[in-house]
Amino acid sequence: MAKARSLMIQGTHSDAGKSALVTAFCRIFAQDGYEVAPFKSQNMALNSYITADGKEIGRAQGVQAEAAGTEATTDMNPILLKPTGEQSSQVVVHGKPYETMAAGGYREHFFETGKQLIGEAYERLSAAYDHIVIEGAGSPAEINLNDRELVNMRVAEIADAPVILVGDIEKGGVFASLVGTLQLLKPHERERVAGVMINKFRGDVSLLEPGLKWFEEYTGIPVLGVIPHIDNLRIEAEDSVVLDRYTAQADPTKAIDIAVIRLPRISNFTDADPFFDEPDCHVRFVSQVAELGEPDLLILPGSKSTLLDLTFLQENGLAERIAELAQAKRTTVVGICGGYQMLGRTLRDPFSVESDLQYAEGLGLLPLETSMRKEKTTVRSEGTINFQDEDIPVSGYEIHMGDSQLEEGARPLIRLSDRSEGAADTETDVFGTYFHGLFHNDCFRESFLNVLRAKKGLAPIRGRQSFAAQREEAFDELAAVVRTHCDLQKIYQMMGTEKVGEDK
Structure with missing residues (x-):
């Protein structure tokens, strides 16, 4: 050949x-x-992509x-390094975790294999x-x-x-x-x-x-x-260095203010990408309480070390402020992957999968508990979300080490063929999901944004442009x-x- x-x-x-x-x-x-x-051959990134057969490669x-x-196949990126600390990374080989290695050990012992x-x-x-x-x-x-x-x-x-x-x-x-x-x-x-x-x-x-x-x-x-x-x-970025280009300030000329929390170990931050091209939306990335204000939508994104990033929110006052905004019903709060786990009551990492921190209190905005597992879930998923009394088909991909169990009072967010996924409060003012790419679904995004507009007394916008077509x-x-x-x-x-x- x-x-x-x-x-x-x-x-x-x-x-x-x-x-x-x-x-x-x-x-x-x-x-x-x-x-x-x-x-x-070898990529270092926390923003990853799931292949059709459920393997993880660089986004x-x-x-x-x-x-x-x-x-896409894993042959296109056979080695993916996902940093876990200043001098160590999870080594992903052909889409599956291989070993967490220090930089020196990787150079010394993995070179010939790589x-x-x-x-x-x-x-x-x-x-x-x-x-x-x-x-x-x-x-x-x-x-x-x-x-x-x-x-x-x-x-x-x-x-x-x-x-x-x-x-x-x-x-x-x-x-x-x-x-x-x-x-x-x-x-x-x-x-x-x-x-x-x-x-x-x-x-x-x-x-x-x-x-x-x-x-x-x-x-x-x-x-x-x-x-x-x-x-x-608008082509998806891989490295979080691009976040330096985005403002932390609100744009008063845009009807919908969207704040994404810039976690120190943020991953798959491209979940917010579809909002950048919406004419009535302004997306900003914030890392301090003084920058947050009162956004219409607050997104807690994914994290490579969820418990450590949750501690970051608690220590700098963002956790308290997010809870205040959610309880006042002025801001819709959405957690995706690690952000979803943070919305719950407790997080446990008994095997120190992500860090040495083994327990943390969550934000307590959803009745669920999360435990980290040794095995990573990597899969493309399809299901139906019931939103505004309408069943809307959605698709996405999941990359997570944790397993979240809903407690009494939690309402599942998405119905899949074999299980329920995610959780929401009674009015869907706070919800979370493991689905990356949820807002890439055009019908759901349009319905969701029109709810945010209605809260502000604004008329709905119909026929928003397809994100896939824009890409x-x-x-x-x-x-x-x-x-x-x-x-x-x-x-x-x-x-x-x-x-x-x-x-x-």
């Missing part, structure tokens, strides 16, 4: 835009008629697979797809780590992939970062860099041209594109921008394809 032609995107640093560019090329190659798969690779029009896993996963993808778009991590010039790295140049060598090095001009010093990175690479690694791209450019590109010409003459490496900054591109439009917009501003013909030639759409 023919071997796939591959392309690798590396960056001069984290958050250079690697994930977005991989997403763009997945879409471009798919538009041009190729079967495409994304690949990231970016799931989104990239969607952009490519293919079903290299073999990565090579095998890539070979399976290579046999099944025409093109593979590979994403690196951080910088390939981390000289203190490169002897045992598993995600940059070593992967490029495994795949025999040409590398495009990306620099983010918003950070400043883009030519210095590109040249400095190239200088720190070993000669054979530098030879693998087939071109560079400058990302997130604003302004008149003609003013940049002297620098581009200098760079090409100095390094002998072509500039393959200057990609403009794209405002308000498809975002993929196409990103692909169109990158296609327009890069030398795609040269990129195809680098990969061994003479022209766009040529013999596959």
Whole structure:
């Protein structure tokens, strides 16, 4: 069977835009008629994605697979690291927890195992797809780590992939970062860099041209594109560093104020994404009582260490303030996954699954108790939610270590084929669920937002835009921008394809 032609995107640093560019090329190659798969050998993220067979991978690779029009598998991200502390992570191998390891132990003892896993996963993808778009991590010039790295140049060598090095001009010093990175690479690694791209450019590109010409003459490496900054591109983010871009302040011009609690160990914060594009909603992330105010909707998101994040809420006064808002009925409070567990009366972690803290009092807003288990639940789910006397179909995905038991007075939120899920108070002013992606369901989101509007004496809005359609439009917009501003013909030639759409 023919071997796939591959392309690798590396960056001069984290958050250079690697994930977005991989997403763009997945879409471009798919538009041009190729079967495409994304690949990231080792990802570190708390925002994860559940495959159709109930396995956990990095969310970016799931989104990239969607952009490519293919079903995500664990071969696209065989190793996922989920930080549990400053120097340790849960190692997820092919979608299932493998072991929690300290950083030093991982480098020392997992390297050979990881290299073999990565090579095998890539070979399976290579046999099944025409093109593979590979994403690196951080910088390939981390000289203190490169002897045992598993995600940059070593992967490029495994795949025999040409590398495009990306620099983010918003950070400043883009030519210095590109040249400095190239200088720190070993000669054979530098030879693998087939071109560079400058990302997130604003302004008149003609003013940049002297620098581009200098760079090409100095390094002998072509500039393959200057990609403009794209405002308000709604493609799910993976790293919580993007939360720094969002305000904590309310927007008085928007009818519905939505506050998401920015937990120190926040995970799967993309549950709030559908609200960003609603014309009457403003989403903000808050971490202090002074920032909270009286939002119309308060979301307690997921957490990698629920008991520790609950302690954070209790120590800084947010727990007390959230309870006050809920009891006054001025704010609808929604907990998702770890946030759902926090809404209950007690949380227990008898096996120290998430941290050394084994017991915590919950917010007491829902009559339920949660105990952490050793086994993680990872599954896509479908059910029906009864909301405003209407049965509304909903789908989502679950990723959780805990098991929550409802007590007397709790009303299940969602009916599944074999069980009930979640819990709500009598008026659904406070509710929680393990369903990530609940608000991605268009019919439920519209009904829910209209209830919030009614509380404020506002007329309902009907026919809100489909979130899935918006995401498809975002993929196409990103692909169109990158296609327009890069030398795609040269990129195809680098990969061994003479022209766009040529013999596959």
